[in-house]
Amino acid sequence: MRIDDLPGELILWILIASEVLVFAAGLSAMVAMGLRDPQGFAAAQGHLDGRLAALNTVILVTSGLFAARAERDAAAGHRRRARIGLGLAGLGGLMFLALKAVEYARDIRAGLGMDGHPFYTFYYLLTGFHAAHVIAGVAVLALVAIRARPAPVQAGAMFWHMVDLVWVLILPVIYLIW
Template sequence: MDASTNTPDSVMLTEAQQNPNIKSEKGQGDLPGDLALWIFIFAEMLVFGVLFVAYAFTRANNVALFNDSQLTLSQTSGAINTLVLITSSYFVVRGVSAIKRGLSKQCAHWLTGALLLGGVFISIKLVEFYAKFAADITMSTNTFYMFYLSLTFFHFMHVLMGMVILGSIIAKAHRGGYSAQEHAGVETGASFWHMVDFLWIILFPLVYIIR
């Protein structure tokens, strides 16, 4: 009798310890993925938000300088990169949708597509950075370029970080490490990638278009 009452508890404890993020334990209305990463996402949003607002108020005192310098940016590159990130986010959400149905390989394929688009974004940004440095434009050229280079480079680093996260998720998905029941890791990485996307959605009109 003692054995029959103790055994189920010990089995449940072991499962919980082995899978602390098990999906079935998440309640209605919880954030998708790991809460710890969401705290990081909110912190990153705050940092970018402060930088966006700092850019806007600095521009308010230097409108002519910002408008003239903005003309040297390629709106086409910025728009293409926006489309690239939006499409990569779509691929990521399709990957999440696939793993929710237990389709691990399909999930890995969608995420690989997103990773490749991340590579396209990085390549376009590198061409833009190279063009600026070739024209002897640096952060000390003027206030606009200080903001433009620091904001876009900071975002660039987040894209790189997102690509590393996607790469590790793809590798685990290929090994069959996720399932329809346990895919918190995929949702966590996806949330980070979408954050990178929507920050660019604000950055693009703010720095490239608004005048």
């Protein structure tokens, strides 16, 4: 196992590890807080719509496929195909954000505010912080699509997969296990 074996830039792996650690710390704090009031956390989670979260998982992993294909196309010198893949991946990100906005609007209409219960404080903070990463990821995908060179496209795709990776860890802890 050598550092040189890692695909892509080392700094991106440091970023990925850092982001996973930040979200893991937040999720751990949430679960630890839930130990004090498991019934309250279960009741609060019961008001969330897990179907929208599942649909968003499908959207994110599909956009991850487009980003991975764009990376492969850019490496092969197919810039136009890489741009199309990056565009589709970015579109997936926008669809994710639109669905998240629908979910937040539904939650707020139902009176599930951030200060209503500690569960919702973590819910809004963690999913909101993740949504901020999705916005940043869409911007990164758009930027690297301009020239569609192999190394920047690979970096953009790696950032996008990190967003995907964090989401699959958030999903069970926030939406499902209580």
